Amino acid sequence: MKVDKGIEMLEISANVMGKPGIIYPTLIWSNDEVVLIDAGFPDQIALFRDAFKKAGVPFNKLKIIILTHQDIDHIGSLLSIQTELPNVKVLAHEEEKAYIQGDKSPIKVAQLEARLNSLSPEGKAIYEKLKAGFQNCKAKIDKTLMGQEELPYCGGITVIYTPGHTPGHICLYHKQSKTLISGDLLSIEEGRLIKTPSFVDFDNDLAKNSLKKLIQYDIEKVICYHGGLFKDKTNTRIAELTGNK
Numbered sequence: 001m002k003v004d005k006g007i008e009m010l011e012i013s014a015n016v017m018g019k020p021g022i023i024y025p026t027l028i029w030s031n032d033e034v035v036l037i038d039a040g041f042p043d044q045i046a047l048f049r050d051a052f053k054k055a056g057v058p059f060n061k062l063k064i065i066i067l068t069h070q071d072i073d074h075i076g077s078l079l080s081i082q083t084e085l086p087n088v089k090v091l092a093h094e095e096e097k098a099y100i101q102g103d104k105s106p107i108k109v110a111q112l113e114a115r116l117n118s119l120s121p122e123g124k125a126i127y128e129k130l131k132a133g134f135q136n137c138k139a140k141i142d143k144t145l146m147g148q149e150e151l152p153y154c155g156g157i158t159v160i161y162t163p164g165h166t167p168g169h170i171c172l173y174h175k176q177s178k179t180l181i182s183g184d185l186l187s188i189e190e191g192r193l194i195k196t197p198s199f200v201d202f203d204n205d206l207a208k209n210s211l212k213k214l215i216q217y218d219i220e221k222v223i224c225y226h227g228g229l230f231k232d233k234t235n236t237r238i239a240e241l242t243g244n245k
Helices: 045-055 078-084 097-101 107-114 121-137 204-216 234-242
Strands: 002-004 007-009 012-016 019-023 026-029 034-037 064-066 089-093 143-145 157-161 170-174 179-181 186-189 192-195 221-224 228-230
Touching (some): 107 121, 186 221, 186 228, 204 234
Parallel strands (some): 089 143
Antiparallel strands (some): 012 019, 157 170
16 A cells, blocks of 8 residues: 555555454665565565565565564564575664574563463463474574664654564654654554554553654654554644643
8 A cells, every 4th residue: 555655555464363464564665775664474475575566666676674673473574585685684673683583582482481381272382383483584683773763765764762562662754754664562443543552562661651752753644563554633643642632
């Protein structure tokens, strides 16, 4: 779905929390650069190729992948893309690098592992599947990012450090189009923009504080990885979510 000139919200079919659903990675491009934000679940590279084609962008022109955080539905096809396009550079916040590269156990795996003895058989099966999934998709990060960093791609992209969902979660703000790519800080439920539920956060208090950082930006549109596009009085809605309105 076209969001603005040079911005496409990709629609990738996926099994989300055991149900058929859609995830929404973001594609941003200019004459010289093609940037993908987040890389889906494992084994979705063919779906990404199709989504690029639908957007009118050659898949082999991809130059940069920016990861909002470490979760498997955001990094799952990264290694496959790197294998097919070895010149692609991958960027993520410095706090996420060790998890994505496999030097640290991913947060979701570690949380389940800490409760392993009390998990139901179904919970233990989820743990084993998740652990194997991460093991098979760990991948190299080429450059680490910091909050407030200004990336020069496609007219300028600002890195907003928004920890809480994970320790190094980031949102990205595309200045020219006033578009926020929210990762998993925000989502859409029944057409309303909401803060992602606290039960999926690493630190809910941190996530609430991170939300307040968005107030300083003039945001017209939000692309939520889970939920899609929101553009109804966006600044006002974000202020409401922070308790400032």
